[in-house]
Amino acid sequence: MADQQLELLIPQGTVTYDEHNRQTTIDLALGTPWIHERKAYCGLREDLDHQSDHQPIAITIMTAVETCDPPDQWQWQRTNTQTLELELQRNLPHPTVLDSEASVDHRVQGLVHAITRAIDASTPKAKPSDRSIPGWTQECKEAQRTARRLRRRYQRTRLESDWEAYCQARNYKGRLIKKTLRDAYRARARDKAGEGQGRRSRHLCAEATTTWSTTTKPRQTYSKRRSSHPNLMWICPTLQNQRYSDQLTFPPITEQEITRAIGSMAAKKAPGQEGIPAHILQLLLLYLTPHLLQIYNASLDLQYCPAHFRQSKTVVLPKPNKKDRSEVKSYRPIALLNTLGKALESILATRISQAVEEHQLLPHTH
Known part of the structure; x- marks a missing residue:
């Protein structure tokens, strides 16, 4: 010493x-x-x-330490479904005719506001703590409190009976915590293993300790690509006088398509800028479908994509096994789109895929 x-x-x-x-x-x-x-x-x-x-x-x-406030985290497993539905019905916008781009944007904003209010009223936020343990339950907490209480009793009395009671509570607490944390870890491992590499990346962006928001001006991006690829605007001579057949028409979007698109979304995928995860839309699908049906069909009729659907949040994740972190290629940007807009994109992608197969728009060698 x-x-x-x-x-x-x-x-x-x-x-x-x-x-x-x-x-x-x-x-x-x-x-x-x-x-x-x-x-x-x-x-x-x-x-x-x-x-x-x-x-x-x-x-x-006593020393100076630089700290940063951790982001708020929702405890989705503790969402009160009944309160969620009641609060949504109370704040849903009144149905109106959507005959302009402004009316579509206004309805979308009202719908997002109603969902956000419902989440705030029904879902608690986790209190940030350095000692938080993933998978820890209230049952584990009660077992821990019981063991501590019996330990303090034995320290006061020093009786053999109190020691035996404390040992039983301590052993039960140890077995319970071990089993609970093991089951929680295995459940997370199954979720990650079943989502694929792309979906795992989106989960990691929500769990990453450091993220960087990126904003790129379209004009600057176009200028860089145009200068690096001078023949980008070259047009094939055989396509200049090409005649195409009549444009394909699609029927209006149905409730079944909306239900299928939202129901097939990954429930735990990281949400976009709006902060509404897919599993919340799945819980509220009965009340949201009439509004989404009107919004989606109005968007197709007006040939307009609502402004809210075009918003995204871009996060940058470091690629593994990259030694030089100062290079741009050492990072992978991932764009997180808003969930309501992704449902419309899924419906349109399914329709285009079916039309391509039905009308044989691709060559047989494709």
Whole structure:
């Protein structure tokens, strides 16, 4: 200790090991003079006790640390479905005729506002904590509280019966926590394994600790690509006088198509800028379908894509096994589109795919 200039931080005589009838100060906390001068507290933390014979020791040091506020996280598993539906019905916009681009945008904004209000009223937000454990349940918390309460009782009475009761509660708590966390990990692993590489990337962007929003001006992007590809606007001579057949027509979008498109979305995929995940739309599909049916068909009739559908959030993820992080190619940009717009895109993509096969618009070698 003298060679390393270490000093004792914990008060002398503090019991740090308690096993049935034996109490010792075997666990020590040491620090350099710089740490000792800035020590605010060093002692036992009973609230961190996990029923081990060794008592947890906490050290608080007064120093300047740069911190950042973590983003708000919704506890989707605790969503009150009944409150969600009632709040949505209370805030849904009144049906009106959608005969202009402005009316379509206004209806979309009203629908998004109603869904957002319903989420705020029915879904709690997680409290950020450095000690949060994925998969931790209220049952685990109750078992932990019971074991701590019985431990404190034994420390007061030192009776053999209280020791036996504490040991039973401690062993049950350990088995319960081990099983709960193992099942939660396996469930997350199954979800990630069944989503594919592309969907895993979208999950990672929501869990990444650092993301960068990117904005690119279309004019600058076009100028760079135009200068790097001077023959970009070259037109094949055989296509200049080409005559095409009559344009294909599509019937109006149906409720079945909307139900199929939203129902087939990945429930836990990261949402876009609006923050509405797909599983919320699936829960509210009965109330949203009439409004979406009118919005989607009006968009096709007016040949207009609502402004809300064109908004996106771009996050940049670092590629694995890249040594030089200063190069642009070491990162992968991913655009997260709004969920309501992705449903319309899915419907149109399905229709185009069916039309291509039905009318044989692609060569046989394709």
